[in-house]
Amino acid sequence: MYFVTRKPGLPDGYSMKNMADDYAVMIREEFAPPVDVIGPSTGGSIAQHFAADHPDLVRRLVIHSSAYTLGDAAKKVQIRVGDLAHQGKWREASAVLLDFILHRNRFGKIAILLGSLLMSFTAPNDPSDLIVTVEAEDKHDFKDRLAEITAPTLVIAGDQDPVYTETLFRETAEGIPNAKLILYAGKGHTPAGKQFERDVLGFLTEDITKTFNTPKANIKSAK
Numbered sequence: 001m002y003f004v005t006r007k008p009g010l011p012d013g014y015s016m017k018n019m020a021d022d023y024a025v026m027i028r029e030e031f032a033p034p035v036d037v038i039g040p041s042t043g044g045s046i047a048q049h050f051a052a053d054h055p056d057l058v059r060r061l062v063i064h065s066s067a068y069t070l071g072d073a074a075k076k077v078q079i080r081v082g083d084l085a086h087q088g089k090w091r092e093a094s095a096v097l098l099d100f101i102l103h104r105n106r107f108g109k110i111a112i113l114l115g116s117l118l119m120s121f122t123a124p125n126d127p128s129d130l131i132v133t134v135e136a137e138d139k140h141d142f143k144d145r146l147a148e149i150t151a152p153t154l155v156i157a158g159d160q161d162p163v164y165t166e167t168l169f170r171e172t173a174e175g176i177p178n179a180k181l182i183l184y185a186g187k188g189h190t191p192a193g194k195q196f197e198r199d200v201l202g203f204l205t206e207d208i209t210k211t212f213n214t215p216k217a218n219i220k221s222a223k
Helices: 016-030 042-055 071-085 090-101 106-122 127-137 143-148 166-177 194-205
Strands: 035-040 058-064 153-157 179-184 219-222
Touching: 016 042, 016 127, 035 042, 042 058, 042 127, 042 143, 058 194, 071 090, 071 127, 143 166, 153 166, 153 194, 166 179, 179 194
Parallel strands: 035 058, 058 153, 153 179, 179 219
Antiparallel strands: none
């Protein structure tokens, strides 16, 4: 498994599609496509463009805690985070983001404190890449292009995700011809753990011809 992220030095106005095209160049040069693609959160937005525009490069697609567009509340938070980053206020920016994403319990409060401190210590000198990415995701709306994704796809997320909402996850899965949906009851943004690993690995290794013979029926919930 390889973890890759967007290139640095993004110009103003760079879009999710532009970022997807960058990944296509990298995968053609470095790997023997088609490959399995897992796009978490913002990476899931990029992965949608990647799968639709470069179908020959994708064997199977996992859209992890992502949907065809952000929820309205998340858009407002991301713009706020971008504004704070532009001002160099990294601790405040991370606190706003983490407070929105994490459950507001005692463990969430600790994570917000530690996460904001860590981000302030590791913050880049130039916030422009974050700002460009925030603006690109704010404009991301892939609903009318979901049907162009031809690779077998798994949309997997928590039904309490504050960033996208259960409705957006369901609409995303329903819009992709060869898609199934797994929602974890009571889970928030980017759920993980043994069950998540089993579900993703199971999808990547299962017999697609059997699993997706009636794709719209393959929607389930998990704890």
